[in-house]
Amino acid sequence: MLLAEINIEFASPIPVYEQIKKKIKHAIARESLSANEPLPSIRELASFLKVNPNTVARAYRDLFQENIIDGRAGKGYWLKETGHLEHEKESMLKEDFLRFLERAIELGFSRERLKAMVIDFFKEEI
Amino acid sequence: MLLAEINIEFASPIPVYEQIKKKIKHAIARESLSANEPLPSIRELASFLKVNPNTVARAYRDLFQENIIDGRAGKGYWLKETGHLEHEKESMLKEDFLRFLERAIELGFSRERLKAMVIDFFKEEI
DNA sequence: ATTACTGTATTAATATATTGATACAGTGAA
DNA sequence: TTCACTGTATCAATATATTAATACAGTAAT
The missing domain is CATH 1.10.287 (Helix Hairpins)
Structure with missing residues (x-):
């Protein structure tokens, strides 16, 4: 999945972590992110977007709880089976x-x- | 419209003014509040529910902006034409x-x- | 074990939303 | 005009949500 697919509007009233979640769902919908493919690491995406790593972590945690992605400490996150x-x-x-x-x-x-x-x-x- | 139709769950995470709006919409849906009928005054409903008048005012203002009720200072609020x-x-x-x-x-x-x-x-x- | 990455947890700072206190202004009847 | 009721506006207090700073813990390769 390309980092460039995720851009944030900092002026928006929609929280950054919600925007990240939506962009990732979009990427899944267009199949630009496929089954078992790794997502960018929390710190990598955070530094790319210039936001705090916790903000990305919050987005990933939500997607994890929605059963969309899977992950483990030390290994990163990846898309679940389609x-x-x-x-x-x-x-x-x-x-x-x-x-x-x-x-x-x-x-x-x-x-x-x-x-x-x-x-x-x-x-x-x- | 009967005051008793509006009850609030103060333990709920849903804001009080949102609960008030929903109850009033319900009353309209069941036709327990009919066209041009006055709503309870802000202070009357507020004291009945034991909430701040501003909270009721917020609910009424929202319904006004949603074009559901009409009102004026000194006259109160009433349901619009159905x-x-x-x-x-x-x-x-x-x-x-x-x-x-x-x-x-x-x-x-x-x-x-x-x-x-x-x-x-x-x-x-x- | 060390290194260099992963994610996690805790706590604090900040921003936003919600509610409250209070003073102000409109309406209509006495 | 005065009175007793309407809604409105402004600002403060509080609660909640969001973001940030920092330290901690898992994984795998060297």
């Missing part, structure tokens, strides 16, 4: 969708109306 | 859905696969 990842990704997405449904219910939309709206969204967007 | 609300609710929901789509794209899902998954969700859930 097969496993597919399953994780699908369940992450399912959770997101359920949260969306909850908000819709809060707003008073019926199941049927919601379904119709979502189908419309698909016709219009992307 | 016709207008329907439109607002729909666009709020659309925004939520677009955020969901963005996350899905980040995770590398194609538009078609996403559509299939969403249809499956509707078959299984709620």
Whole structure:
């Protein structure tokens, strides 16, 4: 994975470690980082981005807990098996969708109306 | 609208003003608060909940900016026309859905696969 | 064991978000 | 005008989140 793929907007209100997480997820999505491939070491990425190593460590720790990467002290971090990842990704997405449904219910939309709206969204967007 | 419909969990990590907003949206969704009906005054709700008036004011200000309620100094706040609300609710929901789509794209899902998954969700859930 | 890398843990500094105290200003009725 | 109620604005106190400084511990090669 190329260091250059990760750039940070320091003026943004979004925390640096969140930006790092998002960039890495993007890299995975485009397959510019593949299964078992090592990530840059915490200190390497930190010095490249000119941020504190703890900030990168926080991003990596989160991704570890999200079951996206694996790692050990002395060895570094690497991307997990993509097969496993597919399953994780699908369940992450399912959770997101359920949260969306909850908000819709809060707003008073019926199941049927919601379904119709979502189908419309698909016709219009992307 | 009944004051008793709004209860706060002070132990929760969710800010009090966010909890107030959510309860009011719920009340609107169940139509326990109807068009043009006045909300409890800031001080009345604050003393009932035993929170600072500014906390309630923050919730009301947010709902005002979300175009859900209207109000003026000296007169209080009241629910807006529901016709207008329907439109607002729909666009709020659309925004939520677009955020969901963005996350899905980040995770590398194609538009078609996403559509299939969403249809499956509707078959299984709620 | 030494060296040169890895990640981890602890604590402090800083920034941001949330809540609170208080004074101010608008509205309408007596 | 006066009164009793509305919401608003400003600033301080507090809590939480984020980043940083530093010391510690694991791994592997020499």
